[in-house]
Amino acid sequence: MAPRDTLCITQYISPTHFTSSQLEALNSTGLLRPPLAAPTCQCNPMSTPVSAATLDNCVFLGEEEKNNLYEDGDVVIGGLFPLHYSPVVSFPTYKTKPAPIIYKYFIPRALRWVQTMVFAIKEINQRSDLLPQLKLGFHIRDSCDDIPVSLRALLVLANGQPERSTTESLNRAEGVERNISDSTLGCDAVHRAVSHVIIGDAASGVSMALLRSLGSFHIPLVSYFASCSCLSNQREFPTFMRTMPSDAFQIRALAQLVSYFGWTWVGVIGVDSDYARFAIQLFLQESVKYGVCAAYTHLYPVTLGQQALDELLDVIQMASSKVIINFASESEMQGILREIRKRNIKGLQWIASEAWATAKALWEKFADLLMGTLGFAIRRADVIPGLKQHLLGLRPPYIHKSAFLAELWEETFNCRLNGSVNSHYHGTGNYLDREPCKGTENLNDVYSAYSDVTQLRVSYNVYKAVYLVAHALEDMSNCKVGMGPFLNDTCADPKNFKPWQLIYYMKRANFSALGEIINFDQNGDPIAYYDLVNWQRKPDGSLNLVKVGFYDASSPAGQSLIINDSVIQWPIGKQALRSVCSDSCPPGSRIARRKGEPMCCFDCVPCAEGEVSNNTDSLECSRCSEDTWPNKARDLCIPKVTEYLSYHELTGILLCGVSVLGACISLSIIGMFLTYKDTPLVRANNMELSFLLLMFLAVCFLVGLLFIGEPSDWFCYLRYPAFGISFALCISCLLAKTAVVLMAFRSTLPGSTVMKWFGPNQQRASVLLGTAVQVIICLIWLLTSPPHANNNTNYHRATIIIECVTGSEVGFWCVLGYIGILACMCFLMAFLARKLPDNFNEAKFITFSMLIFFVVWITFIPVYVSTAGKYTVAVHIFAILASANGLLFCIFAPKCYIIIFKPEKNNKKTLMQR
Known part of the structure; x- marks a missing residue:
């Protein structure tokens, strides 16, 4: 399997073969030697003695070669596992030879991972449906979770056995032709096949170092536990894959x-x-x-x-x-x-x-x-069939072949194997004081992380990694000649392929393992x-x-x-701990960030007026619509309260009652006067104007009802003109009555014709004329800018005040001002006639009524301006009722008193007395 261009660390390694970054990584492993360094080899004590100079250049790796598991095959899969960890830190002074690295702990769990890889390879070799023409082998070494050690182990895996003898390699390194045989030198090279794919390592940092050092050789590295997301960078690590999620x-x-x-x-x-x-x-x-x-x-x-x-x-x-x-x-x-x-x-x-x-x-x-x-x-994986039997099948004869297995056995049973190849000891006391192993020890009798198959997680990843390589080789074997993926449609030879050819198939692998579908994304990461x-x-x-x-x-x-x-069971209590920088802001408040502190540290600020937040930890409060308003908790917008003077509230009921009562009294007095219309008291002081005044006063009382209830545009159209015209009629009647009385006593000279201008027709005309001016003012007001209903939210933002706005303030004050002008004229005339020689002088009572009228309306103006909503309306109605009652009782109460209680005075003689 070893190609001719394989880098062999068992021979002399020339620094010129590497880049500066690779030299730095290799130097940390201790593999680089001075230019005349001899090969790494195992010395045979039975061979012919060699010179001291030659032995100085020979690195003895006899013990180290037992710290691995190896089985030959057509394809040998390399494996790196952290069987030891936690090196004791030493600080070399470079004045003495650096001491060997000592590892404090042995990891039985990692040995289970090793055995899972061995088990998976043997399982594949026994299958007839997967790689039937190909035997898989393995070469597994300890990475010690340490970059220098891992890199050195990787170089051993990637180089395999030397192609030439150690002597030839040494002669070539020295540039001298020597004719010395291996037996003469006394060194035998350790025979190992090249691993074109490596399963490992567990640590992300170690995997990165291995990839950067040997990345140019395109050797696939399949990690079972390296999870760093940085390894997903395919531009930097194109030959990396893993069965561990990112x-x-x-x-x-x-x-x-x-x-x-x-x-x-x-x-x-x-x-x-x-x-x-x-x-x-x-x-x-x-x-x-x-x-x-x-x-x-x-x-x-x-x-x-x-x-x-x-x-x-x-x-x-x-x-x-x-x-x-x-x-x-x-x-x-x-x-x-x-x-x-x-x-x-x-x-x-x-x-x-x-x-x-x-x-x-x-x-x-x-x-x-x-x-x-x-x-x-x-x-x-709930279970990997056959794995537990494989793990528990260790027996002393097989254990002696590997220092890993020997160490597990001695650590687990606290005994010492005869002829043990274990070079690590982590217990207390003297290793040699341990009792010899009896040979009857059984892993079934003790608990060990090595044999614990209840949590097959990393072991399952190792299992999948082996099957990934196997299925990639299977796909390579199924390639049809002339239809291959490589140059000129060629296929790769499964027994003699290049590492980059294998990675091609691995990237596209899609298979099933223990019922799980295994596939990879574009970064070589599993789902x-x-x-x-x-x-x-x-x-x-x-x-x-x-x-x-x-x-x-x-x-x-x-x-x-x-x-x-x-x-879930918690460390303390029966519920999860609280771990917050600031408590959550409840609905009705918002988060206010603290300057210079993390976003989770904040203060809770209540929502501003008119705003709500209905979620916990709201960043902003939202403003309510025009017709809604926040509730007290400020977590919900509710319809605004509508406010107007209603017939259903106490104030409205009282004012309504007073209005109706006033109108009824006015009508009752009319009825009384009709009953006693022929009496001197009723006939005196212009009976017709008295009846008109009483009728208009009843209207004034009833006008107050237009101000109660929900305002609408039509009510607003009627409200103010009715108020202005009704009072203009009343004051005009009083003005006519007073003028008649005054003129009657002023025109006593013989031949005076003044009274002809104050006859009944003239009196009616004066009333109509006085009222007509008010009617004209109201018409102009209604035609230019009439009153109308309005929803007012400016005074109380949480309340919609339904009110009648005047439309034109000038129109309103003109109406009110004209009434004031009539009242002033009436008061002036009544004041001049107050001392006329009459036994029943009505001018006195008109004077008092006008005084009350002025007091009411002068008081009304500032109160009207300073109030809002239904209270403004209530003040307006109160002013109407108070002034109407003042006119009614001041003018007609004395007459009613005489008619009812002093009828003997209701005669012409009494009225004519001075």
């Missing part, structure tokens, strides 16, 4: 999750890596759509020292938010939780990214701190689906990852996130 989808799910529970004030932290940096950046952008703000964002280093932990915990403690989203892996979470327990910080609601949403190992030590955690986990899991405690104290919802990116907008609140 973080872009997870971020949308997280933003909707915190918004669903009303958490608008959340802390966002993450490990200082490409994965967390891109995730936090996306979250800050996406959360704005849902009104969610970050109380703080904090990136902490991969290696958490005490200073970094103190900085992080100080931020968490000082913030008011108790909801924390953490973009990190299981390893970083352990250090954070350890420090949180040390400081006794409680009541935090953790939101887990998919990187640690199902990390059960955290529960064993920090169950009390992680109770109620919510997180999005990638799609789970996103997440389970929302809640960390709950089982009765035995172990972790129960309860599915409480899901996020399906293929669902319609608004239906992608489904949550079952009733089954």
